[in-house]
Amino acid sequence: MRLRILPRARIVASHRIDTDRLLLRSPNVADAPRISELMGNWDVARWLVRVPFPYRVAHAEAWIERSSQERAASMGWPFIMVRRSDGVLLGSMDLSLEADRITGTLGYWVGEDYWGQGYATEAARAVVEFAFETLNLKSVTANALPDNDRSIRVLEKAGLRYVDRRPEDTVERGRVDTDFFALERTAWRAGA
Numbered sequence: 084m085r086l087r088i089l090p091r092a093r094i095v096a097s098h099r100i101d102t103d104r105l106l107l108r109s110p111n112v113a114d115a116p117r118i119s120e121l122m123g124n125w126d127v128a129r130w131l132v133r134v135p136f137p138y139r140v141a142h143a144e145a146w147i148e149r150s151s152q153e154r155a156a157s158m159g160w161p162f163i164m165v166r167r168s169d170g171v172l173l174g175s176m177d178l179s180l181e182a183d184r185i186t187g188t189l190g191y192w193v194g195e196d197y198w199g200q201g202y203a204t205e206a207a208r209a210v211v212e213f214a215f216e217t218l219n220l221k222s223v224t225a226n227a228l229p230d231n232d233r234s235i236r237v238l239e240k241a242g243l244r245y246v247d248r249r250p251e252d253t254v255e256r257g258r259v260d261t262d263f264f265a266l267e268r269t270a271w272r273a274g275a
Contacts, residue, residue: 098160098217100209107162107176107206110150114163115143117172121194130231131192132253132261153179160213164193164206173197176206178214178223185221187214191237198233207241215268222268226251226261238264242271 100107110118122128122138135142146161153159159179165172174193181188189210193203214220225243227234235245243264251261 098154098213100162100213101167102205102209104167105173105202105205105209106165106167107209108165109154110147110161110163110175112144112147114172115140115147118143118146118163118175121172121174122192124195126195127192130228130234132226132228132251132259133190134192150177160210160218162206162210164202166202173202174206176203176210178210178218180218180220181224187218187220187223189214189223189225189238189241189243203234203237204240207237211241211243211266211271215271220268222265224263224265226263229260229262235262235264242266 099109119138119140119142122134122143123136125136128134128136128138150159150161153161157180159177161175161177163172164174164176174191174197176189176191178187178189180186189207191203191207211223214223223243225238226249227238229248243266246263246265248260249263250258252258
C-alpha cells in the first residue's frame with residue numbers, strides 16, 4: 084500500500100502542509116521560546132545528533148534564521164509541527180537538500196509530552212510526499228541513533244528502509260555510529 088496521505092494532507096503554495104491533525108509551517112521568531120523549552124529537555128536533545136545542550140532561546144533564534152535562509156535559497160524546508168486542534172507547537176520536521184539537489188535529508192524532533200501519539204509519523208509521511216511530489220526529489224534519507232527505537236519506527240512507517248550503519252559527528256558526544264535510512268522515489272511510487 085502506498086504511503087501517500089493526500090487528499091488528507093494538503094500542500095499549499097507557501098509550502099505549508101496540512102494533515103489530519105497537524106499544520107506544518109515555517110518557523111518564526113515567536114516560536115523560539117517554545118522551541119527552547121521543548122529542546123531544553125535532555126530526554127529530547129539526547130537523541131539528536133546536531134543539537135547543543137542546554138538548548139537556549141538564542142539557539143532557537145539562530146536555527147530560525149538559518150531556516151529562513153535555507154528556505155529562501157530553496158535548500159531546506161524546515162517545518163514547525165503545530166497541532167491543529169489547539170495550535171500547540173509540538174516539534175519540527177525538516178527536509179534539507181544535499182549538494183546534489185536531488186536528495187533530501189529528513190530530520191525531526193518532538194517534545195516529550197507528545198511522544199507515542201503518531202505526530203512524528205504523520206509529519207514524516209507528509210514531508211516525504213512533499214519531497215517527491217512537490218520538489219521532485221530522487222531520494223529521501225535520514226539517520227537515527229541505533230538505540231532510538233521510536234525514531235527508527237517513524238522512519239520505517241514513512242517508508243524509509245535501513246541501509247547501513249555510519250559514523251557521524253555529534254555536538255554533544257563526538258563521533259558516534261548512526262543507522263542510515265533511505266527511500267527512493269521509484270520505491271515510494273511503487274508503494275514500498
